[in-house]
Each structure stands twice: as C-alpha cells, then as structure tokens.
Amino acid sequence: MRLVLYLSVFWLTVGHCEKLFHNRDYSDISPSSQHQARPVGNQAAAEEYLRKYGWTDQINWENIQRQKTENSADDHRAPQDWLDRIKEGSSASKQWQQSQAESTTTSAYIEALKQFQKANGIPVSGELNKATQEAMNKPRCGVPDRVVSESALLDNETHDILNQTSDFNKTTDTNGGTNMIGTSKVRKKRFLEILLSPSQREVPVGPDLFNRAPKMAFSKAKLTWRLMGEGYSNQLSVEEQRHVLRMAFRMWSEVIPLEFEEDNHSPASMVDIKLGFGTGRHMGCTRTFDGNGQEFAHAWQFGDIHFDDDDHFTTPNNGNGISLLKVAVHELGHVLGLPHIYRMGSVMQPSYIPQDSMFELDWLDRKAIQQLYGVCKSPFDTVFDWIHSEKNEYGETIIQFNTYFFRNNLYWLYENRNNRTRYGDPIPLSVGWQGIPSSGINAFVHIWTWTRDAIYFFKGTQFWRYDNENDQAYTEDAEGKKYPKLISEGFPGVQGPIDTAFYNKRDQNIYFFKSSNVITFNVNTNQINGYPKRIIDVFPPVVQNDHPIENLNAAYYSYHYQSIFFFKSNFFWKVVNDWDKKQNPLLPINGLMPKKNISDQWFDICDVHYSMLNKN
Ligand SMILES: [Ca+2]
Ligand SMILES: [Ca+2]
Ligand SMILES: [Zn+2]
Ligand SMILES: [Zn+2]
Structure with missing residues (x-):
C-alpha cells in the first residue's frame, strides 16, 4: 500500500521527484486516513500547497492535461522505468540534501506565502499562522491560482488596477451591480483587460489547441457535454447529478451566445466537455484527489471537469455540504477560459463560499465571460x-x-x-x-x-x-x-x-x-x-x-x-x-x-x- 502511494506521488511530480522525496515527511500518510484530506499543519504541507496551486511558480496547467492525454493508456500502473530507479537512499546524503534545499526554498516559500496571504485578505506576515492554515484548509478548486508574476506587480498600472479590486467589492456589496454602471465603467474595463490579458493565462500549445478562435474562447456556438457513465457520483442519484449540471451549463448560456447540449449518444471522443466524479486516482487523470476536504474538483480549459466524490456534494439549498451547482458553475468557468478571480461575490473565487439562497453569476463574472464570448445579439419577434x-x-x-x-x-x-x-x-x-x-x-x-x-x-x-x-x-x-x-x-x-x-x-x-x-x-x-x-x-x-x-x-x-x-x-x-x-x-x-x-x-x-x- 505504502509503495503505491509513493509511486503515485512520483508519478504526479515528474521532474521534481528527487527534491520532493527528500523534502517531504511521509509519516502522515497512513492507510486509515486515505479518504480524509491531510490538513495543512506544518511548513512542508504549506510548501506543497503553495507549489500545487501555483503560488511558488506559475503552473502550466494545460500542459498537465496534455501529459494526461499522452499517458492515459496505462495510467493506472506505475511506469516501469521508475521502478528501476527507486533505491533506498543513505540517511547521510538525505540530510545533506535536505539542508541544501531548505536554504534555497525558504525565501521563495515566504514570498509565496505572503502573496497567498495578500490575495486571501490575511495580514501579510510571511508566517504560517492559524489564519493562513485555515485559509489553506478551506474546501477549494484544484485549478492553480495563477498569481500575477513579479514583473507584472511592479508595473504601475497593473498595480493600480489590482488595488482597485477591493473598491469593486465595496461598490457591489453596498449598492448592488447596477449602480456600478456608469460610475466606474472605465476602471472596470481596464481591470477586465488586465484580468483577461494573454499574459495572465498560459498560452496553449499542442496540435489540439491550434486554430482556436482569438481570445482563447471556444469557437463553436454549440457545445456538447456528458456526465460520463464511469464517473457517476455515489452520493446523488444520476438524475439529480444531471439536473444540477444542466442548471450549471444553463447559467453560463444565459449570459453569453453559447449553447450547451447534453449528448449521451455520440462517441465519447466527439463530446466537447466530459464530466465525472471520482476518488483518489480517477478517470485516467494525472491529478489525484485528496480525500474528504480541501480540493473538491478541477477542470481544464476546453477540457474536462472532475469532482472529488470523497467530498460531500449536495443539490442546491439542501444541507450543509458543498453545493454541486456552485462548484460546477465555477469549474465550467475554467473550461470556458476564466481564471480565478479574487473578488467577493465572484463565482470564480478559488475557495468555496457557502451558497446563498439565490446563487447567481455576479456582474463581473458576466462581464469577464462576455469579454471572451461577446454578448447575446439576436433579433426579436x-x-x-x-x-x-x-x-x-x-x-x-x-x-x-x-x-x-x-x-x-x-x-x-x-x-x-x-x-x-x-x-x-x-x-x-x-x-x-x-x-x-x-x-x-x-x-x-x-x-x-x-x-x-x-x-x-x-x-x-x-x-x-x-x-x-x-x-x-x-x-x-x-x-x-x-x-x-x-x-x-x-x-x-x-x-x-x-x-x-x-x-x-x-x-x-x-x-x-x-x-x-x-x-x-x-x-x-x-x-x-x-x-x-x-x-x-x-x-x-x-x-x-x-x-x-x-x-x-x-x-x-x-x-x-x-x-x-x-x-x-x-x-x-x-x-x-x-x-x-x-x-x-x-x-x-x-x-x-x-x-x-x-x-x-x-x-x-x-x-x-x-x-x-x-x-x-
Ligand atoms: Ca477533496
Ligand atoms: Ca414582429
Ligand atoms: Zn477554480
Ligand atoms: Zn481529474
């Protein structure tokens, strides 16, 4: 069992595996807790969190998906060449490497921690205090937070606009969306341009992503989706799952000229967006789910959506779990090309915020997606x-x-x-x-x-x-x-x-x-x-x-x-x-x-x- 867990960690972090092996303490992994996400409680776990969600280095998330496609044929088995390379290390060399690694990672770690604190509205201390741990242990989306790079933060205009995000919060919260129109239109437009400018997103590579429409949006007006048969949740009836997902697609199509059609008949390769629930290693995905808590779903732009079935999903306004509707709307936002948006009221915030009775897309969510797909324009009868x-x-x-x-x-x-x-x-x-x-x-x-x-x-x-x-x-x-x-x-x-x-x-x-x-x-x-x-x-x-x-x-x-x-x-x-x-x-x-x-x-x-x- 332990060997399998080690292997899956290796498999996920190709390229960083040696470093990770020596930095990580695996004593907290035990078979009895495998369906419970490990809370972030020490520096090693916090470092892993910051690395996993792109705070240490921006992550090429789309690239991870491509690895998945290439390797999907045998992704349930450990690759043979890794087995050959696993050797027991001597304790002496391990300690030496560990101290080397620590001195180089500390400043990057503290910097990443500060950025994380700033984005989450926690006093910026660079210390892994209780508030920071709590923020890291909140249920969240698995798509990395692509924080603005160092150079962009130094850019004055970007800095101004990022600071203005807090103004947007205030305006929306006290006055509602409509009052914003006219009063700060120009600012919002500039904010959106920065938010959605190509430098903020990974440029997709690979043959399947060539010839896309400009602005990295789906170029078709109608997209098909399917809840995959091998990916049904064990928590809700299939009808409930499909109903909630249908509502999620509908919420986006109510604000952009894109239609979504549920397609349960075409060959799977023809379906644009495939959705499924899974636990741990799931659906041939390179990313492993972490058990109950923390990461509850992830998604790829123009790609698939996976939900962690170890997390407790509920139908809208039903119990204290995680609203499947809200999570699905968020993940679909990623599929359509939206990044995480750190703004109160936005459905694209990375952490889960319990659902209000009438959950809707807020003003900026609408404007952000319309920046990619335009607004609906058709004559009326x-x-x-x-x-x-x-x-x-x-x-x-x-x-x-x-x-x-x-x-x-x-x-x-x-x-x-x-x-x-x-x-x-x-x-x-x-x-x-x-x-x-x-x-x-x-x-x-x-x-x-x-x-x-x-x-x-x-x-x-x-x-x-x-x-x-x-x-x-x-x-x-x-x-x-x-x-x-x-x-x-x-x-x-x-x-x-x-x-x-x-x-x-x-x-x-x-x-x-x-x-x-x-x-x-x-x-x-x-x-x-x-x-x-x-x-x-x-x-x-x-x-x-x-x-x-x-x-x-x-x-x-x-x-x-x-x-x-x-x-x-x-x-x-x-x-x-x-x-x-x-x-x-x-x-x-x-x-x-x-x-x-x-x-x-x-x-x-x-x-x-x-x-x-x-x-x-
Ligand atoms: Ca989870
Ligand atoms: Ca008429
Ligand atoms: Zn997300
Ligand atoms: Zn997955």
Missing part, C-alpha cells in the same frame, strides 16, 4: 409591456406592467429596474402563453381605454385574443365565433401578415407596420385612418440616413422609459418623447433618435438550448 391590474394588501387596485421579449419559441421577462432578465428565463412560449402559436409571433397589441381592455397576438394573417384573467387565449368571442380570426376581419382595412404593431394610448390608435408602411387604426371607430403612410414620413430620422426604413421586427411603448422603441435586427431606435422635446425643442415630432445596439440597453437576453429548458 416582438417586444411589449404587459399591463395588468392587481389588488394590493390594502385592497386597492394597482396597475403594473412587465416587459416581455419574444424570439422564436422562447420568451423572457425583463426586469427593467434591475436591468436583467428574470431568473430562470427563457421559458418556452407554449408553457407561459397557452393557446397562442408556440413560435414566431409577429406582434402584440394591448388596447387599453376606459371601456375596453383587450390583448391580441398576431401571426401571419390571423390574430388571437388573450384572456388576461385566466392566462390563456380565448377559444371564441362573445358571439361564439372561433379564434383565431383573420386580421382583416377584426381590423377592417388591415391585411396580414404584419411586421409589428403597437397601441398608442394617447391617440387611441393601433399603429400597424408592414414593409415600409404604417397604417393607423382607431379603436373607437373601428376604422383605419386614411391610407397607409411611409414609416419614414410619420417617424422621420433625427440624423439623416439613420432610419430602419422598412421591415421592423418590433415596435413597442415602454412604460419604464415612457418612450416608443423600434427594433430591427440588432438595433433599436427611440422615438422622440416629451422629455426629449423639452431638452431640445428642435427635435422633430415622432423623430427617430440615432440607432443603438439593443444589447447595450437590454442586457443578456440569451437563448439556451432546448435540452436545458424548463418544459413545465
């Missing part, structure tokens, strides 16, 4: 504010609105005050909007006067009326006539299909848009007002040539912004409102302000793969 009245706790009727975005078969509720989509969106249309077509809605109109309150959806040449109270489409009208009806029947003078429409409460007209034309329909007279007009004549550009001209995707009145917006492709135009006119009386009535990116005003409205959707 329709966008609208849904007005509904509710009784409050005093029995008073209050009017509320929610903003919805529809694209294909999915919809998102957008929380304007938080500037983000609702947690858990998108949802299939067929789940949230019963009785209307399950995809490709052209337009939404809510007629809202003192005497009428009616909601309509339009698709093709037909329209549906929606029953707000029962939250489903009407199947027939008051006279027993069936829905859907022809648009030309319900709105005489209007021929479907239409591009989009919106109801203007002020003049009580519906504006129907079709190609380059707009036609208004008065809801009181139930008639169109004259002939169709060109959109550009009714809504002239404020800046010449900056106009959608035709084929709008959506037009909607936003109660939040108290403005009408036109959407086309990935851009939007804001229609001049009263406030704009007050600021600048020269602006034309109904003029279109210059176009902007939709993704700059409404953040992170991202598709997720259908295999990740909550279908009920």
